[in-house]
Amino acid sequence: MLDLASQDLSERILVCAPFGRDAEMIERELARAGLSPYRCSLLKELCRCIEDGAGAALISDHAFGRNDVAMLAETLSKQPPWSALPILVVTSGGGSTAETRSVIRELEPLDKLTILERPLRPDTLISSVLGAIGTRRQQYQIQDYVRRLQESENTLQTYLDNTGDGIFVLDSGTGRILDVNKRAIELLSYSRDELLQLSVSDIERGLTAASLHGFSEPQLQGVVEMEGANRRKDGSTFPVEVHLTSLAPALPAQVLAVMRDITERKRVELERAEEARRKDEFLALLGHEMRNPLAAISTSLEVLSDNCTPAQRLQLRQATVRQVGMMRRLLDDLLDLNRITHGQIELKKESLDLGDFLEKAAAAVRPTIAERRQKLVVRHPTKPVFFMADRIRLSQIVANLLGNASKYTGQGGRVELSGAVKDSDIVLRCRDNGQGVSPESAERIFEPFTRGHMVRDSYGEASLGIGLALVRQLVELHGGRISVKSGGAGMGSEFTVRLPLIAPQGSQAVTSEPKSKAATQRAQSIVIVEDNPVVATSMKMALEQAGHRVHVFSDGPRALASVDGLKPDAVVLDIGLPGMDGYELAARLRRKSKVRSALIIAVSGFEQKPRAESRGDNFDHYFIKPVEVSTLLTLLSNNFRNGAKSEASKKHLKPKKSKRAVRPRVLLVEDHPFAADATASLLRLEGLEVRTALTGREALEEAPKFRPQLILCDMRLGDMNGLEVIRSLRSNPATKSTHAVILTGFSGTEVREFNRRADEFGVNEFISKPLGRSMIRKLTARLRPQQRDAVHRS
Ligand code: ADP
Secondary structure, eight states: OOOOSSSSSGEEEEEESSSSHHHHHHHHHHHHTTTOOOOOOSHHHHHHHHHHHOOOEEEEGGGGGGTTHHHHHHHTTOOOTTOEEEEEEEESSSTTTTHHHHHHHHHHHSSEEEEEESOOHHHHHHHHHHHHHHHHHHHHHHHHHHHHOOOOOOOOEEEEEHHHSSSEEETTTTTTEEEEEEEHHHTOOOOOOHTTTOBBHBTTTOOOOOHHGGGGGGGGGEEEEEEEEEOOOOOEEEEEEEEEEOOTSSSTTEEEEEEEOHHHHHHHHHHHHHHHHHHHHHHHHHHHHHHHHHHHHHHHHHHHSOOHHHHHHHHHHHHHHHHHHHHHHHHHHHHHHHHHHHTTOOEEEEEEEHHHHHHHHHHHHHHHHHTTOOOEEEEEOOSEEEEEEEHHHHHHHHHHHHHHHHTSSSOEEEEEEEEEETTEEEEEEEESSSSOOHHHHHHTTTTTTTOOOOOOTTTTTOOOSSHHHOOOOOOOHHTOOOEEOOOSTOOEEEEEEEEEEOOOOOGOOHHHHHHOOOOOOOOOOEEEEOOHHHHHHHHHHHHTTTEEEEEEEHHHHHHHHHHHHOOOSEEESSSSSSOOOOOHHHHHHTTSTOOOEEEEEEEESSSOOOOOOTTTTTTTEEEEESOHHHHHHHHHHHHHHHHSSOOHHTTTTTTOOOOOOOOOOOEEEEEEEHHHHHHHHHHHTTEEEEEEEEEEHHHHHHHHHHOSSSSEEEBOOSSSSSHHHHHHHHGGGGEEEEEEEEEEEEOOHHHHHHHHHHHHOOOOOEESSSOOHHHHHHHHHHHHHHHHHHHHHH
């Protein structure tokens, strides 16, 4: 039964029967039917209740006073459009009396009016009231449905308006724009009304009504994608990606066009293409520029092997040294540029005296300048001016500028280097009267790998377009800026570097030129462990020339076997040694009483020094190849001067008990010993514990014992295929879930295709060779959870 009393106001049955027996009978019968009416004494009250909400109104004709029907009609007319409150009027005369006729006349057009005639039969009363309530409920349901529909339409509209794409509904017959979202309006800068007057060909260069036409045919339904160009109201255009979808059969003859602004993507594509072009050009140039000094060196060596005079010998030697210097400078510049780009260069500022600094910088280029019969003038304040800067990097800046000035200035030309304090800056100028810089080049020459248009007559020196890029980066690292001025072709050029003048504090205001390293030499016993015979021999010769006794070993085990008898003062060792790498060798040497206090110097082809806390703490010095012989000699003479090592440094000679750091274990399966060695060293530099297997079979034996967290397996091994190795390892519980990576020689696109099917092969991922450090870091990052597990278990 319905319990309307407990329902909300909108379901109330309002009863207004103030006179006669109607009220009593109505209340009784409604109560019997389980309905609880709400009684209103006057029609005025009933009208108020209608405004608050009601399910139906039951009114006795006696309730209507003067103007009451009009009042009720007015109240009902204010209902919302969906609402038609059922009104039941109890009357005696049917439609025949004048009062009833007036009620019917006024109320009927508005509402659902029911006339109940006296004598009122209970059944008729109850069924009429229930019918009225049912009707009213339907109205509420419809209203609810409409409201939800409206809400969902609003939500949909919000989605459409907030997408990043312009959405257009088009008439496929005429191409007219039928509807648009907010983004479309923003993209094209038209108003909505203006757009609805236009056709697709007005806003999209590649589309016409005709091109849409066939597309709405049911048999052609689908999605068309194309690139095009949208036209804004002001006539300007921008690239778009267009997706056309037929809306048939739901909306026949309509096409949905989604236009995505791809300006940014196009810009990046262009940039990448330009980058790729510059890279290709650079590589070609690098090959070319490296070949010149190499050709000079190889010719010199060939001539040297014949019986030539001492004067010729000296000349050839000088030429070779110069070519090697040039190649070294190029490589250093390249590596420095790369380090700066990766934020790996930190300045070590010290106090410099401007005049002193400029004189020394100039001295370094004087021989070249003299050879070219050029004139070098240096100007600086006569009084000392102290400022803070990184001596080495600032020297690099000035050397590059002076080098260029000489290189791009003809024989007999003039180069001027000056330094002064202006406002709160140190201003360095390098001016020449050489070939000059064209205005177009001036914009670009500070970009990496960019050469000027007028590169010619550079005395055969390499021109790779990296010097000025490096100079700019170094200047900016100092908080300064660089600019170039030139009168144009043949008018010379002037490069200006401005650095903020940072004055040294107090006692630091002294030029801190490193003290002369010339020190008494004593014949020392030196062990070299180096597997490259050319490097080993040349180093041996250089150290022997300085009076030392030198012994060379090509690997760790051989060196360990003989080293006791040699009592070395110093050991110079390579890192990437076959079998046992430089780290392990250093650790073992440190355990030998005869070697414990020797100076151990690592000379590595790898760029980054290992972190002290990992494996590099047995080295006294760590150098990147090539290391200058003079540097080694200075270290050796310092070693001699210091005699036995100080207590402080002795502490560190004892192999430290390493903290129990859990390093991820990696099994490297690679059949090429050199590649295996190099990759293993790289992995170790990243702090990983590495074991190498040179065959698939060896990997299958080693893996369950070593329990690696990562397996890096070459695709093609001598005895098996890398995929077979991984498949076998997957069936062993110890290596079932080890992260397995296949290293391939395939290109990036092919590797992507493999990776799509990695699951099929039972492999975690495929990576193309060579394995770089950033990729090793990514792989290690992916291992972290497993590492944590390992620590947790241990
Ligand atoms: P590189 O000299 O190896 O080409 P740089 O980055 O040092 O590379 O210089 C970029 C370009 O700037 C050079 O190719 C040259 O065209 C121009 N340039 C640099 N310095 C001078 C100079 N002093 N006079 C004329 N042109 C110069």
